[in-house]
Structure formats: C-alpha cells, structure tokens
Amino acid sequence: MEETGAAVETRGLTKRYRGGQLAVAGLDLTVPRGSVFGFLGPNGSGKTTTIRMLMGLIEPTSGAARLLGEPMPRAARSVLPRVGALIEGPALYSHLTGRDNLLRYDAADPTADPRTRPARVASALDRVGLGAAAGKKARAYSLGMKQRLGLAAALLQPRELLVLDEPTNGLDPQGMREIRALVRELAGEGTTVFLSSHLLDEIEQVCTHAAVMAQGKLITQGTVAELAASSRGRLSVTTPDPVDAVRVLKEHGVTDLVTLDERVVGELPQTPLELADLNAALVREGVRVRAFGTERASLEDAFVALTGEGFDVAG
Amino acid sequence: MSRAETGAPAAPVAAVRPSRPLWTLALFRSELTTTFRRWRTLALLGVLAAVPVLIGIAVKIETSDGGTVGQGGGGGEGEAPAFFSQITNNGIFLVFAALAATLPVFLPMAIGVIAGDSIAGEASSGTLRYLLVAPAGRIRLLLAKFTAVMAFCLVATLAVAVSGLATGALLFPLGDVTLISGTTVSFGDGLVRALGVAAVVALSLVGIATLGVFISTLTNSGIAAMATTVGLVITAQILDTIPQLHGIHPYLFPHYWLSFADLLRAPVYWDDLVKNLELQGLYAAVFGSAAWARFTAKDITA
Numbered sequence: 001m002e003e004t005g006a007a008v009e010t011r012g013l014t015k016r017y018r019g020g021q022l023a024v025a026g027l028d029l030t031v032p033r034g035s036v037f038g039f040l041g042p043n044g045s046g047k048t049t050t051i052r053m054l055m056g057l058i059e060p061t062s063g064a065a066r067l068l069g070e071p072m073p074r075a076a077r078s079v080l081p082r083v084g085a086l087i088e089g090p091a092l093y094s095h096l097t098g099r100d101n102l103l104r105y106d107a108a109d110p111t112a113d114p115r116t117r118p119a120r121v122a123s124a125l126d127r128v129g130l131g132a133a134a135g136k137k138a139r140a141y142s143l144g145m146k147q148r149l150g151l152a153a154a155l156l157q158p159r160e161l162l163v164l165d166e167p168t169n170g171l172d173p174q175g176m177r178e179i180r181a182l183v184r185e186l187a188g189e190g191t192t193v194f195l196s197s198h199l200l201d202e203i204e205q206v207c208t209h210a211a212v213m214a215q216g217k218l219i220t221q222g223t224v225a226e227l228a229a230s231s232r233g234r235l236s237v238t239t240p241d242p243v244d245a246v247r248v249l250k251e252h253g254v255t256d257l258v259t260l261d262e263r264v265v266g267e268l269p270q271t272p273l274e275l276a277d278l279n280a281a282l283v284r285e286g287v288r289v290r291a292f293g294t295e296r297a298s299l300e301d302a303f304v305a306l307t308g309e310g311f312d313v314a315g
Numbered sequence: 316m317s318r319a320e321t322g323a324p325a326a327p328v329a330a331v332r333p334s335r336p337l338w339t340l341a342l343f344r345s346e347l348t349t350t351f352r353r354w355r356t357l358a359l360l361g362v363l364a365a366v367p368v369l370i371g372i373a374v375k376i377e378t379s380d381g382g383t384v385g386q387g388g389g390g391g392e393g394e395a396p397a398f399f400s401q402i403t404n405n406g407i408f409l410v411f412a413a414l415a416a417t418l419p420v421f422l423p424m425a426i427g428v429i430a431g432d433s434i435a436g437e438a439s440s441g442t443l444r445y446l447l448v449a450p451a452g453r454i455r456l457l458l459a460k461f462t463a464v465m466a467f468c469l470v471a472t473l474a475v476a477v478s479g480l481a482t483g484a485l486l487f488p489l490g491d492v493t494l495i496s497g498t499t500v501s502f503g504d505g506l507v508r509a510l511g512v513a514a515v516v517a518l519s520l521v522g523i524a525t526l527g528v529f530i531s532t533l534t535n536s537g538i539a540a541m542a543t544t545v546g547l548v549i550t551a552q553i554l555d556t557i558p559q560l561h562g563i564h565p566y567l568f569p570h571y572w573l574s575f576a577d578l579l580r581a582p583v584y585w586d587d588l589v590k591n592l593e594l595q596g597l598y599a600a601v602f603g604s605a606a607w608a609r610f611t612a613k614d615i616t617a
C-alpha cells in the first residue's frame with residue numbers, strides 16, 4: 001500500500017469473526033487529514049468492527065490498514081499515543097473516581113509524562129465539563145457523565161486523530177452541543193476527527209466528509225455536500241385539487257408521488273426541469289396552487305436512499 | 316453544511332512523543348495500586364489475616380484448663396507436622412500452624428480470585444480495550460498483571476504470617492524454638508526461619524497464580540475465570556490424595572506445598588523444597604508462555 005497523507009487509509013480491509021460472520025468486506029476507506037469524517041451505516045453494518053481493526057484490537061482477516069501513514073497493528077506503539085479513541089461507549093473502573101480512572105488510563109501510555117499527568121487529567125476533565133464531578137466514584141456517574149469521561153480519556157494528550165464511535169450517545173442536548181463545539185474546536189486545531197454516528201443532522205452539522213457502510217461494504221464516500229447533492233430534491237405542491245395535481249405532475253415525469261391531504265410530494269426527474277414551467281403547466285390544467293417549491297435533500301434522504309428503507313437489521 | 320470548509324492546513328498538532336523506559340513503569344504502579352485499593356482485595360486479605368487469630372483463640376480456649384491440644388495435623392495432610400500442639404509453648408508456632416492451615420485452601424482460593432479476574436475482569440468491564448489503545452502494549456500489560464498477582468501472593472502470605480506472629484505473641488509465651496528435628500535454636504533464628512517459610516509459601520503459589528492468569532486470558536468473563544481457577548485448585552488437591560494416581564502426583568502444583576516444614580529442621584532438608592520450587596517454575600514457564608501466546612494473538616471485542 002502506498003503511503004499517502006491520509007489520516008486513515010484501508011485497502012481491502014476484511015474481517016470475518018470466528019463465528020463465520022463477515023462483518024467488514026473489502027473496505028477501501030480514505031480519511032483525509034484535517035477532515036471531520038462521518039462514518040455512517042445502519043446497525044450491524046460493520047462500523048465498530050472497522051474501528052476495532054484500525055485500533056489494533058482485532059486482527060483483519062485480510063487487507064491492510066494505515067493510521068497516520070503507519071501500518072496497523074504493527075506500528076501500534078508509535079501511532080496509538082497520537083490517537084484518542086472512544087470505542088463502543090465508555091468503559092470505566094466503577095470503584096475508582098472519575099479522576100483516578102483518567103490517571104490509570106494515562107499511566108498505561110508509555111509516552112505520557114508522569115510530571116504533567118495531574119494537570120493534563122484536570123484539563124481533560126474540565127474540557128468535557130466534569131470538573132465538579134471528578135471526585136465522584138464512576139459507579140455513581142450517569143450515562144452521559146460516563147460518556148463524557150470516556151471522551152476525556154481520549155483527550156488526555158494533544159492528538160493528531162480522534163476516533164469516536166457514537167460520541168453523543170446518551171448525552172443531553174447541552175452535552176451534544178458541547179461535543180459538536182468541541183469537535184469543531186479540535187478540527188480547528190488541526191486534529192482529524194473520525195466519528196461514527198446515527199444522528200444524521202449531527203453529521204451534517206459538523207462533518208466535512210462522510211462514508212456510508214451497509215452490510216460490511218462501503219457504499220459511498222466523499223464530502224458531505226456531494227453526498228447530500230447526490231440525492232435529488234423533492235417537489236412539494238400544496239393544492240385543494242390533489243388528484244388533478246398528481247395527474248399533471250406524473251405527465252411531466254415526477255415520480256414517487258404521495259398525497260397527504262392537500263399536499264402532494266414527489267421526486268423530481270433526473271433530467272433538469274424548469275420548475276416555473278411545471279408550475280405554469282399545473283395552473284394551465286386548472287389546478288389551484290397554494291404553495292409550490294422544492295425541499296432540499298437532507299443527508300438523511302441520501303442515507304435512506306443508499307441503505308434502503310427497511311428497519312430490520314441484516315443478519 | 317453550516318460548517319466552513321476545512322481550509323486550515325492539517326498542521327501536526329501532536330509531535331511524536333518518545334516513550335521513556337522509566338515512564339513505562341507507571342503501568343506497573345497503577346496496576347498495583349488499583350489491585351490493592353479494591354475492596355475485594357482488602358476483604359480477602361482480611362479473611363486471611365483472621366485465620367491465625369481464630370486458631371490462636373481456639374487453642375487458648377481449649378488449653379485454658381491446663382490441658383494440651385490434641386495431636387492434630389495442620390492442613391489435613393498426614394505428613395504435616397503437628398505445629399498446633401507447640402503453640403501453647405511458643406507463640407511463633409502459630410505462624411507455621413496458620414500457614415499450614417491456609418496453604419491448602421484459603422490462600423490458593425484468594426490467589427485464584429485475583430489471578431482469574433486479572434485480564435478477564437478488565438475484558439468484561441471493557442476497560443481492557445482502553446488500556447490497549449492507550450497503548451499499554453499487550454506484553455507490558457500481561458507483565459504488569461503478573462507482577463500484581465505475584466505481589467498479591469506475597470502480601471497474602473505475609474498477612475497470614477504477620478497476623479499469626481502478632482496473635483501468637485499476644486496470647487502465648489515466646490522463646491527459643493524447638494525444631495522438628497529436636498534441636499533448639501534461638502528465637503531470632505526462629506524468626507528468620509519463619510520469614511523463610513513465608514517466602515517459600517509465597518513462591519509455592521506461583522504455579523496457581525500463573526495458571527490463573529492464563530485462564531483469565533481465555534474468557535471475557537471475570538467470574539468464569541475465577542471459578543475455573545478455584546475449581547482447579549480443589550481438583551488438584553483431590554487428585555493429589557488419590558493413591559492410584561501417584562504417577563501424576565509429582566506434577567500437581569500442590570504436591571510439595573507442605574515441604575515448607577523442612578525449613579524447620581537442622582540441617583534443613585532441601586530435597587522437597589527444591590522440587591517444589593522447580594515445579595512452580597515449570598508451571599510459571601509453561602502457563603506464562605501460554606498466556607503470552609494467547610493474549611498477544613487474541614481478538615479484543617469486549
């Protein structure tokens with residue numbers, strides 16, 4: 001594999017668990033340095049498995065992964081001190097205080113200077129808003145407090161890359177906003193942030209790039225703007241004559257038409273269409289139009305279009 | 316897309332930090348403090364320290380009418396010397412009696428709990444993955460775990476010995492020590508021998524401790540690893556008493572445990588002591604390698 005400037009790069013990365021479950025299949029992922037990269041996919045699509053391979057926790061069945069330009073898991077000792085991670089939620093020593101938890105995790109890093117340890121732990125706690133609860137036993141922490149402490153562990157050192165698996169899970173709205181602000185701030189300092197999440201508007205708000213997984217395969221990756229644009233906009237017409245409106249719109253190539261009381265919604269055709277002409281056609285056919293316009297496609301629309309509507313988890 | 320495009324150059328925010336040999340020791344210290352600050356560890360040590368107190372009080376009550384303790388062996392093994400009958404003459408024998416009483420069951424059970432939980436407990440709480448991405452390094456983490464378990468073997472033995480000495484000094488007279496071989500040595504010499512006995516008992520636990528750490532790398536359930544290790548202690552003890560299996564007896568880790576009494580002879584009878592240490596070393600080598608092979612290749616999914 002060529003060495004590139006990417007923060008994360010995988011080639012044909014594949015993991016088959018011991019039970020035979022193919023969790024990740026031939027993943028080619030490139031996370032540019034300095035990006036805030038959203039990693040999307042339905043439950044069980046292989047996001048956590050990918051992150052485990054990147055962090056050297058599990059051995060890939062085949063393929064290769066590079067983190068900050070160095071091969072994993074071979075270079076774990078030199079790479080991982082520069083990477084902060086939150087993997088599948090926080091894990092804490094419930095009999096230790098929040099501060100002691102961080103002291104222990106920091107002690108496990110052979111590149112961490114013991115002289116600055118208490119100061120770094122204190123500033124990490126402050127950064128996630130746990131300064132006041134630092135002396136409390138972790139077993140007395142709420143879900144969101146545990147999540148914050150997990151984040152603090154990822155921020156014990158200045159990092160080049162942050163890998164965050166569902167970082168806002170369990171956080172209150174203020175917590176989510178703070179995490180978003182924190183991610184932006186870190187990105188502003190030059191840290192690459194790789195985060196998986198199910199909250200698409202959150203991804204849309206903070207990420208510059210995104211990739212979508214489904215059933216272990218990468219469906220697409222690119223900038224968030226490209227992804228949202230790839231899903232066509234939707235047309236919405238409000239009218240007291242929905243039946244006629246549907247007929248006219250169908251004639252002009254609008255598909256997936258749905259009527260909700262006085263509102264008709266549909267997908268615009270691939271070929272560009274002058275919306276003013278469409279509106280004129282409706283009026284010409286005697287359809288009384290009360291409101292007319294397109295709704296911008298959201299990342300959620302793009303996500304559902306790519307991964308399907310089905311609710312059931314793929315086995 | 317409310318976020319502005321990342322035009323900022325990706326300046327390296329974190330310089331590559333070298334690891335310092337001395338800094339890598341922090342994990343060992345953290346491991347020791349984490350182990351010994353747990354309530355469970357302290358409770359186990361408390362129970363072990365209570366055993367000599369109970370024995371001392373029982374002996375005191377039984378002999379308060381001027382009688383002597385019945386000729387009872389310590390530890391159930393026929394070859395175990397009758398330290399108990401000597402306690403009333405000399406309190407230091409409470410150390411030997413207590414070690415002989417706790418070595419077959421209590422001590423190895425306590426070790427089984429700590430060793431069995433060492434890796435598996437971290438796996439079941441999920442903290443293992445964060446230690447590994449810190450990155451603790453798998454070999455270094457395993458060594459830190461071994462160190463903490465060995466330290467517990469020593470502290471647990473000392474808890475019994477020191478509590479035995481204190482109780483013995485409080486309840487019974489102290490003085491020159493009559494050894495098993497009949498010779499009498501000074502109390503100071505007796506104390507040195509007691510220290511030697513404690514060291515040998517602690518080393519006798521190395522086999523089960525290593526076995527426990529190995530079992531701990533096999534599962535993600537701390538409870539299962541503890542139960543398996545303690546189960547193996549009991550199984551080995553039972554097998555060691557079945558005469559038909561004498562062929563395998565020399566390879567069972569508890570087989571030479573009570574050889575520590577040979578330190579209380581003049582001259583010291585080294586044969587079984589050496590065999591015991593060799594056997595413990597063999598267990599440490601075999602199961603230490605197995606734990607290393609297993610843990611360095613293991614998928615950490617918990």
Ligand SMILES: Nc1ncnc2c1ncn2[C@@H]1O[C@H](COP(=O)(O)OP(=O)(O)OP(=O)(O)O)[C@@H](O)[C@H]1O
Pocket residue numbers: 017018019021022023041042043044045046047048049050314315616
């Ligand atoms: N330890 C394991 N052993 C066997 N199969 C596993 C294991 N962990 C995950 N899997 C399987 O691998 C597939 C991918 O799981 P993974 O945890 O990577 O999904 P995910 O994208 O993180 O899902 P979620 O959004 O729910 O967190 C699933 O089918 C899951 O059943």
Ligand SMILES: [Mg+2]
Pocket residue numbers: 047048049088165
């Ligand atoms: Mg997941």
